[in-house]
Amino acid sequence: MKIMVIDGNSILNRAFYGIRQLTNHEGLPTNAVYGFLATLFKLQDEERPDRTIVCFDVKEKTFRHLKFDTYKATRKGMPDELAAQLPLTKQVLDALGIVRCEKAGYEADDLLGTISRRADEHGDTCVVVTGDRDSLQLVGGGTTVMLVSTRMGQTTYQTYDTAAFREKYGFDPIRLIDLKALMGDSSDNIPGVPGIGEKTAMQLLHDFGTLEGVYANIDDERIKKGARTKLQNGEQSAKDSYWLATIDRSVPLELDVEHLPAQDIDETTLYDLLTRLEFKNFIKRFDLSGESVSAPRLPELKTERVENVLEAFNLMDSLTDCDRVYAIVPETLGAVCLLDGDTAHILFAEAFGDAWNDILRRLFDGSLPLVLHDAKAAVRALLQRGMDPKGIVFDTAIAAYLLDPTQSGYDLPRLALAYCNAELPELDLDDPAAVSLLGGQEDTEKAVAQHAGALRAIYAEAADRIEQLGMRKLYYEIELPLLRVLAEMEAAGCAVEPDELRAFGDKLDVRIRDLTEQIYHDADGEFNINSPKQLGEVLFEKLGLHAPKKTKTGYSTNVEVLERIAEDHPIVPRILEYRKLTKLKSTYVEGLLKVISPVDGRIHTHFQQTVTATGRLSSTDPNLQNIPVRTELGRELRRMFVAPDENHVLIDADYSQIELRVLAHISQDEHMIEAFKHGQDIHAATAAKVYHVPLEEVTPQMRSSCKAVNFGIVYGISDFSLAQDIGVTRKEAGEFIKTYLDTYPGVKKYMEDIKQTGREQGYVTTLFGRRRALPELKSKNFNMRSFGERVAMNTPIQGTAADIIKIAMVRVRDRLLRDGLQSRLILQVHDELILEAPKDEQETAMRLLTEEMENAFRMDAPLVAEAKAGHSWYDAK
Incomplete structure (x- = not known):
């Protein structure tokens, strides 16, 4: 029999520090549990053990602590975020039917040692899984040790049998105890012999075999005088350390290794736990579903198919007095499900023929208070059919995004798992087969009813939490109205010049061909310029350029590397230009030509409202926000x-x-506010203060340096990054940042205060209540904590700016409508809005756009927007 025995505390701890912070919608940290289970399942798949045991430490003092109260005295306690995940991990293990082992007075290492010894004695093989090298002393016989390491979410393993251990250390595994007795272990506060380090300890063991052998040969000439004195003075410490470092392999465990129970999964409990933790992939792994759970997470709903126009209108008339009507409406508008009490009314477009549009108009005429999920696509489709959809009072996708903006998605099944502990059946109402009379309409009815039930349950919790967290105005006055604005912009699209685009592509082709010939000439031969491997060989082997960076797979040829050697050979800047032009050609010229609509000849991008953690909008299919401007x-x-x-x-x-x-407004820095109030060039004004010169004596270089700090300061720019940006030494950059912060004391105070606020609250907010949770601020990992501090400083700034542009979009759209203008909003790119306007409305629309943008929010540092007009986006910019 093959037994895998796992050091639970060690693997859980490594998962916690090795995987980015994760939380479920309750705010419960889950990254350690996730990482632990991912490691467990991967190991079970790869090692195929017959039985698995997980060992844990307990809080009570061990026999080592009782004898030496200094043992592990320097270790910090378990972080609260990790401690909260320990009982959850144990509950999941119990539900998986995996044996847990823990015993008061002993450490997990002792349990690993005892179980592996017993397994070996019974002729079984044992794989010990741990992140602690102490357990390598257990290697031997039928026991191997697998060391686990997790970094940046990636888990790696290194397996040691006796041969592998000897190859690395040069002695037998059991002698690891002797090594620690000599050199000590600061992590466990094992003193060893004071003054004897790893190198000396290793040599002593190679020369004399054991700790006992070292002291038996203390006068041997191979031991230097200084080391001999340290060994003689530290002999008792060495013996005590040997005792402390020795794993007890004779723990009186009641566990019967010969008759371990088979892994019997409790599907009901496991489903409960995994749904609460929102581990959808693990639920799929075990093919769990809500059917395995005794108490249903969502109420059973009746389904009723509506098949004639009169019934459909009567149904909608009967719903007008409802507080909320929960509707499932797909982008293709091929079906609709309306939830009324415990009945899901389902309408398939195919059954209504030409009357279907009339039904949709009635549904969205504003008389029904509709709750939908991710409604923008359906709204856009309705607009494209010439309808004016109204009555949407809530969108659960947007609400879930505001409540937790760092999730990777907000589809209904994911939210049902998070909010309702329910796994929804697969449903794709945009698939013609799902809504066809010849397809699976009966299965579709059952599935869509469950989706509607989940929609109602999610709304109940999400709407309440929006109120509790003070995001009512943000949700109902900014994000929800914006949904309609974005749908209108997507439906409108942007006019393009395809012939000009092709001509531009031809122009790029000529330059790309010229560059290719020049690069081949420089390289004295042809090669695949797009192949990093071939390019690396040409640059660093054939041409002999210095290679700043080499990866496991070969030479790195990324932009950073090439820019560092750009002056070393003419081929390098040509390659950089070649890359820029080929990307322009493939991504933008060819990419944009592919997405021109055959219906109206316009490009219809999709604005993503629920993607960025800061609240900024993004653009996809195509991404118009990344069009190069530099x-x-x-x-x-x-x-x-x-x-x-x-x-x-x-x-x-x-x-x-x-x-x-x-x-300036948030920090209330007087100097910065005054500069903006007087319309000064903020970068020049900053330079005047930082360099202590009159404004008129500020040079372009001074202004450029201060511009880099102005834009980088709220991103927590480091002296290293600033030094690279402005071409000075790191020390000079550090002094520059210090001078800058002394110049703007309000900014300095804001940066410190917001980090402290984030640590105390666990989150930061924008001026409009947009919230970003920051568990990273309490991390013991320096890089993770630093990331949290940068986000804490930046989120209120960037997030508030994002909120303001959204307010402006809603105001501009509403004002255009209110004033009866034909002009329309068609694009948003970061802090920029673009209107398409009849020429006879140009002056009015320019004035309106400027007014609404500047009055979107009153600040002490007033908002300024300038409008320009032209035939093209380039001309208007």
């Missing part, structure tokens, strides 16, 4: 986005330095 060729792409005809123009307005203005 190079002239990149900016040329904006010429391709145009007004639809000679009677229209594009109007572009962007906020001037909005994040710095928000910083």
Whole structure:
């Protein structure tokens, strides 16, 4: 029999520090449990043990502590976020039917040692899994030790049998005890022999075999005089350390290793735990479902298919007095499910023919208070059918995003798992087969009813929490109205010039061909420029350039590496330019041509409202927010986005330095506020103060340096990063940052205060109540804690700026409608809004756009926006 015995505390601890912070929707930390289970399941799959045992430490003092109260005295206690996950881990193990072993007075190491010894005596093989090298002393006979390491979410293993141990250390595994007796172990506060380090200890063991052999040959000439004195003075400490480092392999365990129970999974309890933890992949691993749970998480619903127009209108009339109507409406509008009490009413478009649009108009005429999930796609589809959808009073996807903005997705099944402890059946109402009379409508009815039930349950909790967390205004006055604005923008799309786009691509092709020939000439031969491997060989072997970085797979040729050697050979800047141009061609020229709609010849991007943790919008399919603007060729792409005809123009307005203005307002720094109030160039004004010169004597270089700090300061820019940005030494950059913060004491105070606030509250907020949880601020890991501090400083700034642009979008759209203008909002790119306007509305629309943007929010550092107009986006910019 093959037994795998796991050091539970060790693996849990490594998972906690090795995997980014994860929480469920309750705010319960889950990263350690997740990492532990991922390691457990991977090991079980790879090792295929017949039985698995997990050993844990207990709180009571062990026999080592009782004899030496200094043992492990320097170890810090378990972080609260990890401690909260320990009982959950044990509960999951119990539900998995995995044997747990713990005993008062002993450490997990002693249990591992005892179990492995017993297994060996019975002729079984034993794999000890731990992250603690102390357990390597157990290697031998039928026992191997697998050392686990987790970094940046990646778990690796190194297996030791006797041969592997000897190869690395040069002596038998049991002699690891002698090694620790000599050199000590600071992590366990085992003193060893004071003054004897690892190198000396290793040599002593190679020369004399054991601790006893060292002292038996204390006068041997191979022991240097200084080491001999230390050994003689520290002999008792060495003996005590030997005792402390020795794993007790004779613990009186009641566990019968010969007759371990088979792993019998309690599906009900396991499903409960995994759904609470929101581990959907693990639920799938065991093929668990809500059917295995005795108490249903969602009430059973009746389904009723509505099949004629009169019934459909009567149903909707009967729902007008409801507080909320829960509706499942797919993007393709091929079916609708309306939940009323315990009955899910299902309407399939196919059954209604030409009357279906009339039904949709009635459903969205504003008389029904509709709750939907991720409604923007359906709203866009309704707009494209010429309808004016109204009545959406809640969107559960947006609410879930506000409540926890760092999740990787907010689809209904994921939220049902998080909020309702229920796993929903698969459902794709955008699949024609699911809604066809010839397809599986009966299965669809059952599935969509469960989705509607989950929608109602999620709404009940999410709506309440939005109120409790003070996000009512953010949700109902900013995010929910924005849904309609974004849908309208997506439906409208942007006009483009495909012929100009192709011509631009041809222009790039000519330059790319020229560069390719020059690169081949420089390399004295042809090669695949797009192959990092071949490029690395050409640069660093054939041409002999210095390789700043080499990876396991070969030479690194990323942008950072190439920029560092750009002056070493003409081929390097050519390769950098080649990469930029080929990306422009493939990503933007070819990419944009592919997504021009055959219906209206416009590009319809999708604005993502629930993706970024800061609240900023993103754009996909295509991503119009990443169109390059730093190079002239990149900016040329904006010429391709145009007004639809000679009677229209594009109007572009962007906020001037909005994040710095928000910083000035939030930090209440008098100097920064005054600079903005007087319309000064903030970077020049900063330079004047930092360099102690009159404003008129500020040089471009001074302004550039201060611009780098102004924009980097709220991202927690380091002296190292600033030094690279402005071309000074790290010491000079550090002094520059210090001078900057002395110049703006309000900013300095804000940066310290917000980090402290984040640590105390566990989160930070924008001025509008947008919340970002930051468990990283309490992490013992320096890099993780530093990340948390940077996010704490930046989120209120960037998040507030994101909120303001959203307010502006809603205000601009509503004002255009209210004033009866034909102009419409078609694009948003970070702090920039673009209107498409008839020429006869140009001046009015420019004034309206500027007014609404500048009045979106009153700040001590006033918002400034400037509008320009032109035939193309380039001209308007």
